[in-house]
Amino acid sequence: MTALLKHPGYDEEKLRRVAEQLPCREVQAGLLLSLMGEPQQYSYPSIFIYGHRASGKSHVLHVLLKELELHHATVSCVECVSVALLFEQVLLSFFGCDAASLLPHSPSLSDFVRIYRQQRSQSPAKQTRYIVMEKAELLRDSDANLLPALLRLQELVEDNVTVILLSEIVWDKFRPNTGCFEPLLLHFPDYSKGELQQILSQDRHPSYSAEFYSSYINILLGVFYSVCRDLRELQHLAALNFSKFCEPLEEGKVKETDTHKLWRNIEPHLKKAMQTVYLREVSSLQWEQMQLMEEKEAGALRGLSAHTHVELPFYSKFLLIAAYLASYNPARTDKRFFLKHHGKIRKTNFLKKNEKTSNHLLGPKPFPLDRLLAIFYSVVDSRVAPTASIFSQISSLVTLQLLTQVSHDDQLDAPKYKCAVSLDFICAISRTVNFDIVKYLYDFL
Amino acid sequence: TPHQATPSIPCRSLPTRQPANILEEARARLHVSSVPESLPCREQEFQDIYSFVESKIIDGTGGCMYISGVPGTGKTATVHEVMRCLQHAADVDEIPTFHFIEINGMKMTDPHQAYVQILQNLTGQKATPDHAAALLDKRFNNPAPRKQTTVLLVDELDLLWTRKQNVMYNLFDWPTQRHAHLVVLTIANTMDLPERIMINRVASRLGLTRMSFQPYSFKQLQQIIMSRLNKVKAFEEDALQLASRKVAALSGDARRCLDICRRATEICEHSTTNPSATGLVGMSHVMEALNEMFSSAYITAIKCASMQEQLFLRAVIAEFRRLGLEEASFQQVFVQHQALCRLEGLQPISVSEGLAVCRRLGACRLLLLEPSRLGVLQRVRLNVSQDDVLYALKAD
Numbered sequence: 001m002t003a004l005l006k007h008p009g010y011d012e013e014k015l016r017r018v019a020e021q022l023p024c025r026e027v028q029a030g031l032l033l034s035l036m037g038e039p040q041q042y043s044y045p046s047i048f049i050y051g052h053r054a055s056g057k058s059h060v061l062h063v064l065l066k067e068l069e070l071h072h073a074t075v076s077c078v079e080c081v082s083v084a085l086l087f088e089q090v091l092l093s094f095f096g097c098d099a100a101s102l103l104p105h106s107p108s109l110s111d112f113v114r115i116y117r118q119q120r121s122q123s124p125a126k127q128t129r130y131i132v133m134e135k136a137e138l139l140r141d142s143d144a145n146l147l148p149a150l151l152r153l154q155e156l157v158e159d160n161v162t163v164i165l166l167s168e169i170v171w172d173k174f175r176p177n178t179g180c181f182e183p184l185l186l187h188f189p190d191y192s193k194g195e196l197q198q199i200l201s202q203d204r205h206p207s208y209s210a211e212f213y214s215s216y217i218n219i220l221l222g223v224f225y226s227v228c229r230d231l232r233e234l235q236h237l238a239a240l241n242f243s244k245f246c247e248p249l250e251e252g253k254v255k256e257t258d259t260h261k262l263w264r265n266i267e268p269h270l271k272k273a274m275q276t277v278y279l280r281e282v283s284s285l286q287w288e289q290m291q292l293m294e295e296k297e298a299g300a301l302r303g304l305s306a307h308t309h310v311e312l313p314f315y316s317k318f319l320l321i322a323a324y325l326a327s328y329n330p331a332r333t334d335k336r337f338f339l340k341h342h343g344k345i346r347k348t349n350f351l352k353k354n355e356k357t358s359n360h361l362l363g364p365k366p367f368p369l370d371r372l373l374a375i376f377y378s379v380v381d382s383r384v385a386p387t388a389s390i391f392s393q394i395s396s397l398v399t400l401q402l403l404t405q406v407s408h409d410d411q412l413d414a415p416k417y418k419c420a421v422s423l424d425f426i427c428a429i430s431r432t433v434n435f436d437i438v439k440y441l442y443d444f445l
Numbered sequence: 446t447p448h449q450a451t452p453s454i455p456c457r458s459l460p461t462r463q464p465a466n467i468l469e470e471a472r473a474r475l476h477v478s479s480v481p482e483s484l485p486c487r488e489q490e491f492q493d494i495y496s497f498v499e500s501k502i503i504d505g506t507g508g509c510m511y512i513s514g515v516p517g518t519g520k521t522a523t524v525h526e527v528m529r530c531l532q533h534a535a536d537v538d539e540i541p542t543f544h545f546i547e548i549n550g551m552k553m554t555d556p557h558q559a560y561v562q563i564l565q566n567l568t569g570q571k572a573t574p575d576h577a578a579a580l581l582d583k584r585f586n587n588p589a590p591r592k593q594t595t596v597l598l599v600d601e602l603d604l605l606w607t608r609k610q611n612v613m614y615n616l617f618d619w620p621t622q623r624h625a626h627l628v629v630l631t632i633a634n635t636m637d638l639p640e641r642i643m644i645n646r647v648a649s650r651l652g653l654t655r656m657s658f659q660p661y662s663f664k665q666l667q668q669i670i671m672s673r674l675n676k677v678k679a680f681e682e683d684a685l686q687l688a689s690r691k692v693a694a695l696s697g698d699a700r701r702c703l704d705i706c707r708r709a710t711e712i713c714e715h716s717t718t719n720p721s722a723t724g725l726v727g728m729s730h731v732m733e734a735l736n737e738m739f740s741s742a743y744i745t746a747i748k749c750a751s752m753q754e755q756l757f758l759r760a761v762i763a764e765f766r767r768l769g770l771e772e773a774s775f776q777q778v779f780v781q782h783q784a785l786c787r788l789e790g791l792q793p794i795s796v797s798e799g800l801a802v803c804r805r806l807g808a809c810r811l812l813l814l815e816p817s818r819l820g821v822l823q824r825v826r827l828n829v830s831q832d833d834v835l836y837a838l839k840a841d
Binding site for chain 1: 796807808814818
């Protein structure tokens with residue numbers, strides 16, 4: 001099925017091995033090979049490769065450069081927090097540690113070019129050298145001259161060197177303001193469903209037949225393909241859930257060919273996996289342990305997001321409730337909610353245009369401290385003295401990130417806050433103090 | 446690196462050629478770096494500066510002078526000429542001997558380096574800026590027998606500005622000391638520099654001895670060129686007049702005028718087929734040189750831009766007209782661009798190509814753009830006037 005990669009200048013045997021390791025990426029690999037040319041030929045100065053996550057960008061390059069034994073340096077821009085590290089890695093993998101030690105303490109680009117040229121004249125390139133930059137979008141945040149210089153490094157160092165940039169972002173968002181040498185753009189498209197099926201079916205379990213594993217992958221893709229096309233994620237899920245799929249087979253209830261029964265068995269399990277282990281609510285280890293324990297239903301374990309309950313002091317709860325009411329109610333309705341003798345005001349006749357949309361959609365509004373305290377006193381039944389502890393509880397709610405201060409930190413008079421908790425959270429809190437918060441929310445009137 | 450490395454310009458492998466014909470001779474004489482025999486049209490300024498410095502030297506007192514004028518009016522050249530004449534007078538014992546030091550603000554990495562340079566020129570000592578300042582302070586504040594007068598020329602004064610202005614303060618404070626025997630001549634471009642950037646105690650020490658160099662009039666420019674050429678007959682009379690009138694109308698910059706004349710001789714040389722028998726530089730040659738110098742590069746750039754780039758500029762202007770603003774986001778402009786493409790019967794381009802076109806126009810500064818990571822939301826502004834763009838697009 002694999003169309004053999006062909007290019008003069010490279011060993012047939014090696015190319016065959018490359019093609020075996022790159023399923024569904026022959027077109028891109030062939031294109032890259034033809035761009036690289038024969039080892040001793042000059043290649044294009046810079047190539048920019050973009051595609052979604054897990055579309056095989058690094059893998060294709062890695063396999064090509066490794067199997068064909070080409071001179072290359074792979075640099076991840078995440079690791080290189082300073083340009084010094086980047087230069088050091090490139091020099092290290094091209095010329096050995098002697099060259100890297102020549103770099104001064106905080107090297108500039110011209111230092112790098114100078115040392116590179118010096119080393120290049122001592123050991124001239126017999127074949128193209130490749131510098132592969134992974135996560136190249138981070139290059140935009142480093143010095144303004146780094147990206148333009150890398151794009152025309154071939155010219156600068158006068159050596160047979162090619163810079164390959166890998167990124168998930170399109171080239172349009174890379175161009176510096178002052179212009180630069182335009183690299184060759186190469187796109188890696190997403191894997192289609194068929195291609196995913198083909199790749200995932202390759203790493204089958206040795207004790208089961210290929211058709212059996214392939215039917216499992218088919219079911220898995222049927223459940224997950226609509227939400228996830230990331231190959232790595234799917235591989236992870238396939239590995240996690242396979243033992244559950246094989247369970248009825250081991251117990252001897254069904255045969256390998258009985259696909260329908262196997263599907264009936266695994267499908268609810270996979271649906272549950274989507275809500276738990278795919279969202280990382282439950283870790284993979286916990287998921288595996290749950291599968292072992294028969295009596296415990298999968299998903300009965302409380303996930304990460306269920307742990308949102310926070311123990312707060314009594315008045316802090318009321319302060320938080322008051323803050324939530326102040327954030328999501330318009331100030332003009334306060335009188336109606338919190339005063340005893342309000343006139344009868346219907347909702348419709350004082351609606352402003354922007355108040356017609358739900359405040360819960362627009363997000364919380366900032367409110368001043370006075371309003372928070374006023375609502376707090378009317379919400380709490382007993383008399384509360386405005387002691388230092390009440391005010392310190394407000395500021396500790398800010399440090400817990402349940403409230404956020406919107407004005408400047410140093411503003412002591414009339415600070416403004418926003419409430420940063422969700423409706424579910426505040427409902428849980430108000431239930432613990434027997435306060436019906438929905439009755440006081442303008443949106444649910 | 447070896448110790449005491451002295452950087453040097455590589456030597457010429459061949460000596461400079463002798464001028465072969467009249468035009469080359471004229472070009473050599475018109476070059477800005479060739480020192481003229483005399484400085485015409487600056488006799489009054491020369492006299493003023495000369496008498497100022499001479500009187501201070503003879504009296505053995507100190508003082509400051511502030512010289513201003515737009516670039517190319519002969520400030521530095523005049524001061525140098527004065528110093529040459531005074532040096533000559535000192536050599537023949539007409540006036541007491543003195544020490545001349547020159548520093549240039551543009552040539553210093555840091556304003557405080559001024560102290561180091563002055564000290565090195567005075568005594569040959571090397572010191573850190575702080576130490577040099579202390580040594581200079583001691584030297585200028587304490588009496589010493591048979592002290593020579595020092596004449597200090599500070600060029601590009603505005604670059605010596607620091608936040609506390611201590612460099613300027615010291616430079617202007619030392620001449621007021623009794624024992625300093627220091628004359629400071631400062632040169633800058635703007636007339637009101639002391640009022641604008643100096644605090645009161647610095648400006649008052651600078652004093653009121655000010656001189657401003659007026660831009661040259663066309664007659665003066667003509668005279669300068671004539672004196673430079675010195676009977677070499679290379680220009681027609683009208684051609685010289687045209688060049689000097691044009692320059693005088695714009696800036697009155699003598700260097701600019703010399704540049705234009707030199708360029709005109711080159712054009713004249715290229716236009717004749719026989720290199721040995723060259724004619725005089727005529728009006729047409731000067732006109733061409735003037736056009737090269739003064740015409741806007743932007744209009745040429747727009748005229749030479751590709752079709753899509755021109756179309757994009759058209760779209761920018763159309764969008765500005767629609768919005769009534771001088772700013773639009775890329776996506777608004779791009780909608781216009783696609784409409785224009787259809788109108789012209791072209792295949793509409795993709796967003797990526799549109800962004801590439803926009804970036805290329807931004808890289809040659811026809812447009813002002815925000816960073817490209819904003820994508821289609823980046824705002825676009827024109828760096829040239831709309832009239833210029835329309836003129837350039839219509840001209841074809």
